[in-house]
Amino acid sequence: MTLVRTRPGTSSPVERGVPGRIRVISGITVASLALLFVALAAGSSTARDGLQVIGRDAGPQVVATAGLYLALSDMDAQVANVLVMGDGYPREREAATTRYEQQRSVANQALLKAFELSGDNPAERLTVQSVLDGLGRYERLAGQALLLDERSGHAPGPPPEEVVRSYRDATDLMRQVLLPQAYNLTLENGTIVRGTYDEKAFTVPLLRDAVVVAGVVAIGCLLWLQIFLARRFRRVFGPALIAATLATALALVSGVAVLGQDMQALRSAKSDGFDSVLTLAKARAISNSMQGDQSRYLLDEERADTYEHTYLDKSMSVVYFEAGNLDAYHRKVTTGSTDFLGLLGPELGGRQGKAALAAYRDFQATDVEFRRLALGGQTNEAVAERLGPVTTAFTAYDEALLKLAETHQGVFKRAIDAGEGALNTLWLLLPFAIGAIGLLVIAGVRPRLKEYR
């Protein structure tokens, strides 16, 4: 810029006249070309930064932390399952214990991944560390409860008081401290994505407009230079400068196209991909702790009301129907009304969504039966219902949600890949374009200047 402004002021007597003019016009042309490429570089690196944050940091972090939540929640549910089995289900007990171990290993891996992805975000790192510490304590408490339970050798149903008390310490730690922290980590990534997207949605179009302005000015300058040379030297064509003009136009058009494509990629990655992935991750997390509440309802009679209420509360946050108690909710959800709010409200539109809703209804229908048995004092049958039909229905529902999430994850990944692909091509060609246009301008101007030596 300073180059452009100082040129006329510094013109010495020698530079006056035609060669001086050529130098001035060439200088302005080169400056405007530089402006074009600076704007293009700024625009594309801003877009790349957005794709990086959304696509490579926050997106994977949502998956990692949601995986952490699910593994932790399932660990606690498996412990509760073992405790209500008593001495009646040796094979299931073995399977639940194995699953507990597997989920612990999944949780450990997810924690490592989450720690790695939290980068230099101090709050995220603290949270991951706090979960890591808490998990050690949880395992000790859960181990105590399991040991006491095994020694007591009770019939299927609620274990003895001391086992229940021991389990309470473990589950309180899990549900009131560890799970919320994992959940909030997932949410924090939603905040990061929204902030990044809003910022990019503001700056990228601005820089794209700057590219357009700089490009039009650069092309104008190139034409101005050619017209000037044509008049002064009575030549109609300067092939090198025409080529430079065309190359600049090409750089302008493709640069604007790539930035537009990237904006579109960011929008699609967020609105069609990420937002739904996050919502479904939240819904799966809440749903998973619902099925844990079913086992806890059965095993801790004193707190049964609390667990029934949290079950209702979570059901309502996932699929909301106005209902004063669980019976009323069951009636509304199983009659098949599709007019509902809650987390899943906007997600269950398409074919896959309808399948997920149907699976949710089936799951709630098994809950009706489960609670009927439990309230009727048929504890053994209630345990069988919980371990059999309820678990089957829940797994089907969870898989339906997972499928839906994978569809959105695919959209997300494709959008990020497309955005990065377009940028990579641009960045590959940009140095060549700069070099070629520079050489062409020199090739167009130097012979004319030589005529004055």
Next chain:
Amino acid sequence: MKRVLGMPPAGLLAVLLAVAAVLVTGCGIRDQESILDKDEIVIGVRPDLPLVGFRTPGGGFEGFDVDVARYVAGKLDKEFTFLPTLAADRDDVLVDGRADMVVATYTISQDRKANVSFAGPYHISYQDILVRADETIKNVRDLEGRRICEVTGANAAKRVVEERKVAARVVPFPDYRRCLAALKSNQVDAVTTNDVILAGLAAQDGAGLRLANAQFNEQRSGIGLPKGDVPACEAINRAITDMYQDGTAEKLLKKWFGKSGLDLDTIAVPQFEGCS
């Protein structure tokens, strides 16, 4: 033509700058204003709940919610003033703009979300039962056939009878003060509502009433915001995360409820609702 050719570079620059200026100002308009854009905010707190949100004789405010409000406002770097806000006015002060934020044992619910937004929750509380010292009631089931007080306009007693389907005998009273008097004079057997409210009432009363620690019906107390203020909601959630990480939450809970009989063995970390 000659004039065009001789167009001064300074003119070109001016055109460029002018275009850029138009672009910047044109795009600088935000969709919705956020309370984060204000230097000073008004926070609605309860004036009527001892230990939670209470107006002192000197005209100031004190309590757990009040301290939480102070901490959050500090994290947001805002000057603030308190607006005494009773339970029935919490939605209204946000909707008509008298308050920018409400920290007043404001339970997050789907119904309320139609009018206001919630950050948090900043605290998980439970519905609990306040009884006389010699009472054996331990659990909501034990209220069957017993007399419980219902404060007109509150839904706590209704939740026992309808939601929990416990056939308690509901005796109506106009406010908690008279409920407490009735409890002490044996006209009712229990008072039930949010545990922090009960803890405050019992502490103020000082006559040996005690909490049953029954902890049924989880209630999530959130920070009410004008509907749709996502940036403020996110900033407040980060402040709440800090409050739990730096130990302030535990300190405040112990400061206000440490001697009230409330179970503080596990400091429950609130699971956020999310801001969108």
